[in-house]
Amino acid sequence: MVSTAFVTLGKAQAKALGHPDLPLAVIPHPFGRRTRDEVRGIAEQCVAEIVKLVEGKA
Amino acid sequence: MSVTSTRAVFVEAPDDLDEFNRFCEERRWGDGLPLVPPTQERVRRMLATVNRQPDEIIAVIPPGFGAATVEHIAINAVLAGCTPDCMPTLIAAVDAMSAREFNLQGIQTTTNPVAVWLVINGPAAQTLGVGGGKNCLGQGARGNATLGRALRLIMQNIGGALPGDMDRATQGQPAKYSFCCAENEEASPWEPLHVERGFARDDSTVTVVGPAGTTNMNTHDKNADEVIRVFAETMAHPPSNDYWIGGEPWIVVCPEHAEIIHQAGYSKAALKQALWQQSKMRAGRMAGKDFERTRYSRRGELGEIGPDTMLPISVKPEEIGIVVAGGPGTHSVYLPSFGDMRSVTRRIG
Numbered sequence: 580m581v582s583t584a585f586v587t588l589g590k591a592q593a594k595a596l597g598h599p600d601l602p603l604a605v606i607p608h609p610f611g612r613r614t615r616d617e618v619r620g621i622a623e624q625c626v627a628e629i630v631k632l633v634e635g636k637a
Numbered sequence: 638m639s640v641t642s643t644r645a646v647f648v649e650a651p652d653d654l655d656e657f658n659r660f661c662e663e664r665r666w667g668d669g670l671p672l673v674p675p676t677q678e679r680v681r682r683m684l685a686t687v688n689r690q691p692d693e694i695i696a697v698i699p700p701g702f703g704a705a706t707v708e709h710i711a712i713n714a715v716l717a718g719c720t721p722d723c724m725p726t727l728i729a730a731v732d733a734m735s736a737r738e739f740n741l742q743g744i745q746t747t748t749n750p751v752a753v754w755l756v757i758n759g760p761a762a763q764t765l766g767v768g769g770g771k772n773c774l775g776q777g778a779r780g781n782a783t784l785g786r787a788l789r790l791i792m793q794n795i796g797g798a799l800p801g802d803m804d805r806a807t808q809g810q811p812a813k814y815s816f817c818c819a820e821n822e823e824a825s826p827w828e829p830l831h832v833e834r835g836f837a838r839d840d841s842t843v844t845v846v847g848p849a850g851t852t853n854m855n856t857h858d859k860n861a862d863e864v865i866r867v868f869a870e871t872m873a874h875p876p877s878n879d880y881w882i883g884g885e886p887w888i889v890v891c892p893e894h895a896e897i898i899h900q901a902g903y904s905k906a907a908l909k910q911a912l913w914q915q916s917k918m919r920a921g922r923m924a925g926k927d928f929e930r931t932r933y934s935r936r937g938e939l940g941e942i943g944p945d946t947m948l949p950i951s952v953k954p955e956e957i958g959i960v961v962a963g964g965p966g967t968h969s970v971y972l973p974s975f976g977d978m979r980s981v982t983r984r985i986g
Contacts, residue, residue, distance in 0.1 A: 588700065588746055588803045595701045595797065611926065 580629065582608035604629045643692045645708045650674065665799055667716070668789060668814055675715040683711035686724045695728055696735030699742040701797020705731050709795050710787075716794075717787035720779070723765060726843050729983040730755055730788055733845045738979040744847050745798040748805050749878065751975035752812035753792065754846040754887075755785055756960055758831035761841030761985050762819035769819030771964030774851065774889070785815030810850055818962055824892035825961035826899035833905065834982045841985040846887055846958065848972035849878065855968050856894075861901030864894050865908065869915035871971050872950055875922045878976030879950045881931040883938060885979055886950055887958035888912070889970040895961045905959055913954035917947040 581589035581603055593601035606625055610618065651657050657674050661667050673679070684691055684707065691708035698705050710727050719727070734741050734753065744751050757767045757780075767780035776782065798804040806813075822829045831842040856867050872879075872886055879886050890898070898908055920928055921944030932942045938952060951957055958980060963969075 584748075585805065587801075588805055591797065591803050592700045592746075595703075 580604045580606065580625075582606050582610060584608040602632050604632055643694060643704050643706050645680075645691075645706075645712055647677070661716075666790075666794055668786065668793070670786075670814070672716045673718050675712045679715045680708065680711050682721045683714050683719075683724050684708065686721045687728065689728075695731045698731075698735070698745075698792065698796035700746050700803045701795075703795040703797055705735075705791060705795045710791060713790040713794055714783075714787045717783050717790050718779070719783040719787050720765070723780070723784055723787065725986040726755075726757065726761060726765060726784060726841075727787055727791070729985045730784075730843045730845060731791060733843060733981040733983040734788075734792075736981040739845060739847070739981050740975075740978050741796075743977055744975060745792060745796055746803055746805055747975070748807045749849055749975055750806055750808055750810040750813075751847045751849050751978070752810055752816045753788055754812065754848050754972070755788060755817040756830060756844040756846065757784075757817070757819040757841070757985075758822065758829050758844070759836075759841030759985070760839060761843075762822075764841075767817060767819045769821040769962045770824070773818040773821070773962050773964075774816075774970065781817045782815050785812075785817035788817075789813060789815065812848075812851070816848075820960045821892060821962045824895070826895055827905040827959075827961065830958075830960050831982060836982070836984065842982050843985055844980055844982040846885075846972070846980040847975040847978035848887060849975055850973060852971040852973075853968055854971055857967050859897055861898045861903060864897055865903075865911050866915060868969065868971070869912050872912065872916040872973075873918040873922075874973075875918070875924065875927070877950070877973045879974055880918055880923070880948050881927060882934055882976040883952040883956075884950065884974040884976040885956045885958060886974050887960070887972040887980075889960055889962045889972065891963040891966060891969045892961060893965065893967055894969045906955070909954045909957045909959060912957055913949055913951065916950045918950070920944055920946045920948050 589603050606621055650660050658671050661672050689707045693707050694704045696705045714723055714727055765780040766778055768778040792798055820829050832838055836842050854871050856864055858864055878884055920942055
């Protein structure tokens, strides 16, 4: 799971670790200035995608 | 974990220096400054200074997990302009940098400006031409300039931390070109860093540290307690990573300040204790969000944290790093740290 600013890093590091096709869940950047409610909203939007990734269905 | 090849590949590159540098620039092998061509002969001269196999892996460097073999280190040392006798120091520095507590993965990929600072102790400083006196964090000495540069090229070319790609630094800092000095052991009234860490005085060592920057602390005061007070007040600044995580801040004490503090009866340990106590910062000085973050990150260490809690800069006083360096003058340097980093010292050779 990476924020948009770290997608390049996430993809490059997955490749370096031998998993070039590793699916990534991408969340909007930055997190720092968001309220707790906004963060909760992002989490709710992402949760289904993350569950799919964890279950290997993505 | 996959590791890139352990043997260097021979590549035909242009003989002309301008063309060679363009060739490297296209492949992103450099730091923006002209490079020295790593010919087979130059690399051989580097390898001849160490009794190791060229394909021996010293460390695997994140975030790209490239294998830092002796030969790969030698090639980057040539690129940076090092003299061959720098090799044992670079090998020790790469080994130190890969220690888990240094957190190289974090240092290489963070948005923080953190750079890797090399501190050289013992006789190697003089042999390698690494200065610890006048302008030791500035330009002018080949050892300071090339050792730090070589380490950066190793981090980038072997570790894969290319700026803007896997190196996510928001601005970085000039010290990411090179950051290396010796301790001015002759001018220090205290035991030098490597002796403090259990090495013999005539051992040579390299210490890797992760500072987020350098701040000048100029005071003409001759009263030790006043000097310590202004050091401590400089350390206590709210946006420092050290306070929200309990870090490892460093001070380069200039010889004149060191003498004043020593004359007043302070050992190095007593100075650390005084700085740790006096640099405690009221948690409420942090921005609201950072205060919230600190409440969670240091709860295990400090218990419930409120706005009036006085946060220590590091978990223990011993985790404040002190070296004596510089020439004449009343300028000491504060180096806030990346926070999630502990410096590592290794013997050279």
